[in-house]
Amino acid sequence: MTATQPPVALGGNFLVSPLDEATLFTRERFTDDHRDIEKMVRDFASERVRPNRDALESRNQELALTLLREMGELGLLGIDVPEAYGGMELDKITTAIVAESMGRSYSASFSVVYSVQTGIGMLPVLWFGTPAQKERYLPRLVTGEWIGAYALTEPSAGSDALSGKCGATLSEDGRYYLLNGEKQFITNAAWADLFTVFAQVNGSQFSAFLVERTTPGLTVGAEEKKMGVKGSSTCPVVLKEARVPVENLLYEVGKGATIAFNALNLGRFKLAASDLGGSKAVFEEAVRYAKGRRQFAQAIANFDVIKGKVADMAVRIFAADSMIYRTIGLIQQAVDRLDPAAADYYVQMGEATERYAMEASMAKVVGSETLGMVTDHGVQILGGYGFIEEFPMAGPYRDTRIDRIWEGTNEINRQIVAGTVMKRAILEELPIRTQIRAIDAFLDDEPEAAGGALVAERAALEAGKRLALSLLHEALNEFGQDLKHEQQLMELLANMFIEIYTAESTLGRTALFDPRAAAQPTAMKVAQVQAAEASIRLLNLALTGLNGIFRGALPMAMIERLRRFQARMIPRTDILRLKRAIAEYAYAKESYPF
Ligand SMILES: Cc1cc2nc3c(=O)[nH]c(=O)nc-3n(C[C@H](O)[C@H](O)[C@H](O)COP(=O)(O)OP(=O)(O)OC[C@H]3O[C@@H](n4cnc5c(N)ncnc54)[C@H](O)[C@@H]3O)c2cc1C
Structure with a gap:
């Protein structure tokens, strides 16, 4: 870090300071x-993956692995990996762009295979591996010659992942760890050559191991029959006296949590980016259908409620886009200050990413819920055809349901968001x-007279920040540190913080639009709608939260204060x-317009 650079702000800083649009x-x-890579991956997604969607959905291993290796040849499996190991080591923004562009492929199953390969299947080795481990595994993983998997979850340890029972004990001759236990729901398992397996050394030291498929004692169980992403492999992995050489311990004994959480932080923003791409692809299908489908002697796109749905989708996607790339930008700015030559560069990168763990959680929640909402609206716009497999909505609708569950359920991520601010x-x-x-003093000040683009929206947002902090204040007064056990209230606070971060990102992004750009007037409308609806939601959330804190007996002074807000x-x-x-603009563009 150079002396001239100001310190990187902590995650959550957006609650206490206005947005700095320069950064x-x-x-x-x-x-x-970035644009070149985006085009390359979007072309690959539309030319190689999308036409093969049906075959991929039938879990065609050969096809999936062939496509993965093609991505390897294009360098796309090594975006985060240094050249020394066959990768390209580009920035985190590129990582997100590739994830988003793959999300447009319309094959969530293949995106999952790819995401695990380049994310949780590879990054633990990259970040925490010894030079020998990196040399052995990374070149094989970046070409797709080997497939990676990540085995954290167990039948009795899901959200509470660190409570896993899988054990590791050193063999008498000190040459092996003997792993015993069962891992559940492991993506890529049937095809994987390398598993990053988490286990407790001596019953209590949570650690990670690089376990090759041929390890004696490792068996992969039967495929799960899933609701969605049916083309990906998901199986249990059983370890019975599995003999793992001591050299395959990853990082240090007892450092499993650091490895697991680092992988999750990056995984969350990648999932968010992938869901963003999926949302845009589904939006385009819905608009195309609405323009072509006629009822009551006109295109259903003309009906006012259909316009409302299309606009809702566009607004949500624009807002998600704004907050997801803002988050990635924050992480990138922190990573840019590190010295890549430092011996512990990747450990520092993990710490830099950790500063924005709260924003990564928010991005995961917003990305997954945006795609959930967009696919739901998409099904509705297609009517009965939305329910039929050969039309392009039923698949994405089912596929995206898992996104609210993995990479930390959205409940867990919301508790992380509110818990971080509380701490x-x-x-x-x-x-x-x-x-x-x-x-x-803020409330006593005269509100700024509205005037100018988005000035009223920005003023309302600044008030919204104070409203959220007021609720936090009352909650801390009432419950102190026990607030963390008031999960509904914590979730409600998290929702307020997410609303604020998203609205601010949207307003900030819109202000950066070139006024001459064709999309600028519509972007302004999107920002106005997003900000207005966020304000209404914030007021409602505060009202519910305060009633919870005051047990339904809101003091008059509190009601008066709410009126001022x-x-x-x-x-x-x-x-x-x-x-x-907004809808009419999207109809005219025939594609996601921003
Ligand atoms: C298709 C698929 C692929 C997967 N791939 C992988 C993989 O590759 N590797 C891997 O390790 N795992 C994988 N998983 C596991 C996945 O990450 C877990 O399913 C997820 O973490 C949730 O754990 P669980 O299913 O045990 O649910 P639980 O933890 O039992 O949660 C059940 C419900 O309780 C809620 N809940 C739990 N704890 C709390 C709490 N403290 N406060 C409030 N609410 C709570 C949850 O939000 C949820 O609504 C996969 C799962 C699926 C279905």
């Missing part, structure tokens, strides 16, 4: 190299208490008219 990363700031407030890692003390936050926006205009 906001958005897709409009992609470099030419940073209590430990004063962020000036949250100072900000809370200044709320009365309302005065600043109630939107004066014709949301319905704006939505019509």
Whole structure:
């Protein structure tokens, strides 16, 4: 880090300071190299993967692995891997662009195979492996010659992953660890050559091991019959006195949690990016169908409620795009300050990513729920045909359901979001208490007279931040540290923080649009709708939360305070008219328009 660089802000900083647009990363700031890679991967997704969707969905191993190796030849399996091991080591933004572009492939199953290969199947070795481990495994993984898998979950240890019972004991001659236990729901398992397996050394030291498929004592169980992503392999892995050479311990005994959480942090933003790509692909199918399908002597696209749904999808996708790339930009800025020549470069990278673990959790929640909402609207727009397999909605609708469950369920991720803010407030890692003390003065100040583009929306958002912090303040007063056990309230706080981060990212991104760009006026409308609806949701969330804290007996002073927030936050926006205009713009473009 050079002396001139200001320190990297901690995750959650957005709650206590206004957005600095100079440092906001958005897709409009992609470099030419980013755009070239985006085009290459989108071409691969549309030319090689999408036409093969049906075959891939029938779990055609040969086809899936052939396509994976083609990606290897294009260098796409080694985006995060140094050249010394056959990779390209590009930035994290590129990692996200590739994930997003693969998300457009319309084969969630193949995206899953690819994601595990390049993510949790490979990164633990890259980050924590010894030079010998990296030399043995990375060149094989980046070509697709070997397939990687990640075995953390157990039948009795899902969300509580660190409680796994799988054990590892050193053999008497000290040459092997003997692994015993069962892993559950392991993606790529039937095809994998290398498993990163987590196990407790001596019953309590959670650790990770690189376990080759040919290891005596390792067996892969039967394929699960799944609701979606049916073309990917998901099996249990059984370890019975599996003899793993001591050289295959990954990192250090007892460091399994560090490895697991680092993989999850990166996995979360990649999943978010992939869901973003999926959302855009599904949006385009829905719009195409709505324009072609006629009922009551006109295209269903003309019906006002269909316009409303199309606009809802566009707004959600634009907002998700804004907050996901903002998050990746934050991580990239932190990584850029590291010295790649440092011996512990990847450990530092993990720590840098960890600073934004809360934002990565928010991105995972928003990405997965955006695709969930978009596929649901997509099915509805297709009507009965949305329910029929040969039309392009039933598959994505089923496939995306898992996204709210893996990489940490969305419940767990929301607890992480609220828990992080709570911790940073209590430990004063962020000036949250100072900000809370200044709320009365903020409310006493005359609100800025609205005028100018998105000025009212920004003012409402600043009030929304104070409203969320007010709720946090009341919750901490009532429950102290036990707030973490009030999970519904924590979830509600997380929802407020997510609303704020997303709305701010959307407003900030829109401000960066070139005023001459054709999409700019519609982007402004999207930002207006997003901000107005976020304001309404924030007010509702605060009302529910305060009633919970005061057990339904809201003091008059609190009601009065809420009114003062309302005065600043109630939107004066014709949301319905704006939505019509947004949908009509999307119809004219025939594609996702931003
Ligand atoms: C198709 C598929 C592929 C997978 N691939 C892999 C893989 O490659 N490697 C791997 O290791 N794992 C994998 N998993 C496992 C996946 O990550 C877990 O299913 C997930 O972490 C949830 O664990 P669980 O299923 O045991 O649910 P549980 O943890 O039992 O959760 C059940 C419900 O309880 C809620 N809950 C749990 N704990 C809390 C809490 N503290 N507070 C509030 N709510 C809570 C959850 O949010 C959820 O709603 C895969 C799963 C599937 C289905």
